[in-house]
Amino acid sequence: MLDKNYDPHTIEQQWYQRWEQAGWFAPRMDSDADGAYCIMIPPPNVTGSLHMGHGFNNAIMDALVRYRRMTGERTLWQPGTDHAGIATQMVVERQLEAEGKTRHDLGRDAFIERVWQWKAESGGNITRQLRRLGSSLDWQHERFTMDEGLSEAVREVFVRLFEEGLIYRGKRLVNWDPVLHTAVSDLEVLSEEEAGHMWDMRYPLTNGTGHMVVSTTRPETLLGDCAVAVNPEDERYRHLIGEYVELPLTGRRIPIIADEHADPEFGTGCVKITPAHDFNDHAVWLRHRDENPIADQPHGGLINIFTPDATIRDNTTDEGDLIPTAYIGLDRYQARTRIVADLEAQGLLAGVREHKLMVPRGDRSGAVIEPYLTDQWYVKVAPLAQPAIEAVEDGRIRFVPDNWKNTYFEWMRNIQDWCISRQIWWGHRIPAWYDAEGNVYVGRSEQEVRERHGLAADFALQQDPDVLDTWFSSALWPFSTLGWPEDTERLRAFYPTSVLITGFDIIFFWVARMIMMGLKFMDDVPFRDVYIHGLVRDAQGNKMSKSKGNVLDPIDLIDGIDLEPLVEKRTRGMMQPHLAEKIARQTRKEFPDGIPAFGTDALRFTFAALATTGRDIKFDLGRIEGYRNFCNKLWNASRYVLMNAEGQDCGLGAPGEQGDTGAIELSAADRWIRSRLSETTRTVRDAIDGYRFDLAAQAIYDFTWSQFCDWYLELSKPVLTSDNASAAAKRGTRQTLVQTLEALLRIAHPFMPFITEEIWQKVRPLAGVQGDTIMLAPYPDVDTAAVDSEAEAEIEWVRQFILGVRRIKGEMNIPPGKPLPVLIANAGERDRRWIEIARPYLDFLARTESITVLDDESQAPESALALVGEMKILIPMAGLIDKDAELARLAKDIARLRADIERIEQKLANPNFVDKAPPAVVQKERDRLTEQGAAMAQLVAQQTRIAAL
Known part of the structure; x- marks a missing residue:
């Protein structure tokens, strides 16, 4: 027998260890x-x-x-x-x-x-x-x-x-982290909007006719400018294309070129081109590098002004003295301050204004990433x-x-x-070696390189220091x-x-x-x-991040965590005290008692239920709490099955063995739950095959909670507890209980592995199933032979009957367990048959004192009314009914039916639906309209009768 209470921590670790150790x-x-x-x-x-x-x-x-x-x-x-x-x-x-x-x-x-x-x-x-x-x-x-x-x-x-x-080695522009001193991928660069400035700078025309004003967020990079670009369609500057400007502070001449990268609508329409320090500018340089004004420059227009530390480098290159000595060795931001001051002193600073810009930072170091020209390996x-x-x-x-x-x-x-x-x-060191002259040799090992190229053992080789x-x-x-x-x-x-x-x-x-x-x-x-x-977000749809203080740890959800350890965890390592205090307050408000332990299965099932195709996942603790309750529901249902099946004859023994005690008789409820199990199996299989984990989880949840627990277990009680039920009927119900539960556990196992394994080990012997573990048991096939439309129709009728009586009791404040006489009017032949054979269910679950079928509805006293199709369930009002309450209930039902009728009428009035939908679908809606209209008429008549009292 299972423990009285479901405790995931007592089963999860031991089962995982057993699974893994068994291989x-x-x-x-x-x-x-x-x-x-x-x-x-x-x-x-x-x-x-x-x-x-x-x-x-x-x-x-x-x-x-x-x-x-x-x-x-x-x-x-x-x-x-x-x-x-x-x-x-x-x-x-x-x-x-x-x-x-x-x-x-x-x-x-x-x-x-x-x-x-x-x-x-x-x-x-x-x-x-x-x-x-x-x-x-x-x-x-x-x-x-x-x-x-x-x-x-x-x-x-x-x-x-x-x-x-x-694979080749070449000098290209990369994302460079000046703290880590390495190139990084785009994925390792986080760009966020930050407050900054825009500087307008005057570049004098060398022909003495004035100047051009260019705008930039990075004035320090002007030291590496190779051109100024204007849009070829911009009439303001078309006459200047091919002319030169003097690059401020450097004494160099750079050309004015035409390129569509320059947007006439942005700023002044003039763009400084710094190809060694901007990816867009580098693309412009590639398009124009063969033009004489750029190619004629000794450096080819490609000037790297930074060291790997992002300080201004010196002039120890073959490019000549390109960088003024006043800036050499300055950090990039120190250089910015000095350059802006020097521009202003020379009357070349046209203005400065606040400006929002996207700043790229390394996700590991937090440093501002530099586009940097360097030798790298490429694919x-x-x-x-x-x-x-x-x-x-x-x-x-x-x-x-x-x-x-x-x-x-x-x-x-x-x-x-x-x-x-x-x-x-x-990392993986690049398998390339260099000799003293810089020649490169690539091979799987140094030995292979030497053998392939005939290099002596004492020929000096140095492996590339970089990693992949x-x-x-x-x-x-x-x-x-x-x-x-x-x-x-x-x-x-x-x-x-x-x-x-x-x-x-x-x-x-x-x-x-x-x-x-x-x-x-x-x-x-x-x-x-x-x-x-998609991304897993918080309940409000916000991205989870430490700075927002909304991060959830899956292990905390599984094990639970007290409030103060949660606060400490969320604020650990924060350098800004005010932010840490804000997150601490927020956490104490949201989780005053910490986070309770939900267990792994509840967490996993929540993930599956939220896995809507292509959308981000809003994770709400209310959902996981609901699925923890679902685990409890399954556990308690399993305890009921075991209590009624352990040590009992479930009709699963082989001939001549214990358990082979006679025939099996399946009730309508038995056949109904087997039919619903077959349909659930089909739905779950199709959903998993189609990556619709949300639909699979929903089907498992609905079957377990609404059909198996709420209805079938209740419908089994009249059979198992009645002295009038035959041994064959009891045997059939016990067999259905254990077989349905065993199959359900296998259906749910991929989503809830621990609880299903624990229960399966107890249920398996009763269901006549062999095996060491549920994880290697066969996944249930769709049992088409179990599909039983007659049983489905009968139990749906029973459910509506019971719900109708319960609803009347609830709305009229009649104790649920109080037996009531029930009158039936407008009963068809099928209704009469089902009343007879389903009487044990109705007496037990609807608590009917008696059921009388009337041939003439006029014989009935004033009664509360519930409908099951066209059949009327009447409960006499004498001594029971509050007139005002019944009128209110009828008004609510009439409003619901009226809204449904209006919706169907609108659908049938829509030519797109009538002309394009399959004829069977259209006819179904017409039939439903007729049915709802008849029901509406009956409720209105009942309302009129009660109002006249």
């Missing part, structure tokens, strides 16, 4: 499985901890994996973590900083060893949290992007692409992008929802070469984790994988790159479907 998460490679199903986990950062997005993402993946495992497929959910180059290096560098050291004090090799040590001690935090979610990952084959197998795959891909000319992406575009166009890869393919196409058709080098130490972008190794994830470049059994079995579950924000950074690399190196797509989900 049940691993695919059964030697089995005769029906097909293969594989999901690759989006590898979380080894530095990370679980957030709500992870919780949602993994709950959905686990539901799919558990479902497919139960349908009999050979199923793999591949786990692993990403080395997270910059994030991990920062964690260890902060540790060293606390010790008064830097990574340079240790040296590269010792620092890398320190990172591995940290990873061994602390890097498994997020995988421990994934286990708390019940994630059935194949932990026996967990991978890490820096383990030797994946590192070999990275080197292999780099070498092959280099040998095909698809030539266009040849890889076209096959990846075609794979989506021809349907080999499907986006769910479908509209996300448009975002994918937009990015892929405007793709730029991919900067893959990073100037840090932790983390996205480079994660782009190989679908096949590198399966053993590539080796031809492994797992690779043959599970590539291509089945579906990728991910957020929209990394469609380009990860999804597209996996598609390109999969097609290139496996000659097939990496996955068939891409399910794109």
